[in-house]
Amino acid sequence: xxxxxxxxxxxxxxxxxxxxxxxxxxxxxxxxxxxxxxxxxxxxxxxxxxxxxxxxxxxxxxxxxxxxxxxxxxxxxxxxxxxxxxxxxxxxxxxxxxxxxxxxxxxxxxxxxxxxxxxxxxxxxxxx
Numbered sequence: 250x251x252x253x254x255x256x257x258x259x260x261x262x263x264x265x266x267x268x269x270x271x272x273x274x275x276x277x278x279x280x281x282x283x284x285x286x287x288x289x290x291x292x293x294x295x296x297x298x299x300x301x302x303x304x305x306x307x308x309x310x311x312x313x314x315x316x317x318x319x320x321x322x323x324x325x326x327x328x329x330x331x332x333x334x335x336x337x338x339x340x341x342x343x344x345x346x347x348x349x350x351x352x353x354x355x356x357x358x359x360x361x362x363x364x365x366x367x368x369x370x371x372x373x374x375x376x377x
Contacts, residue, residue, distance in 0.1 A: 269342040271303060275310035283344050284329055295346030297331040299323075303342050304335045 311320040326333045
């Protein structure tokens, strides 16, 4: 372990500053820019932490598009691919965590078929 180079104080009491502030309405462009600024080399944030006022603004924003009944709660909800985590503080916006983005050029999408006819024709199992 490398405890001498990176000492960890438990619990971590360092405050985390809010990354955005909203005045009267939800700003989708600002959230999208925040996510882009934290995305790097195929990784993107996994969670969107929101305070009470931002949770209410997001709920109002989504209700305009999907109706009040669809957004009664934001628990287990996703916004722009990030899981929304409502917090018990007045005002806070933070995108955190890490997840790998899957894109069409991902090597998994270029895998050959499970049974390649040319290759399987070269192999024969003979039992005498």
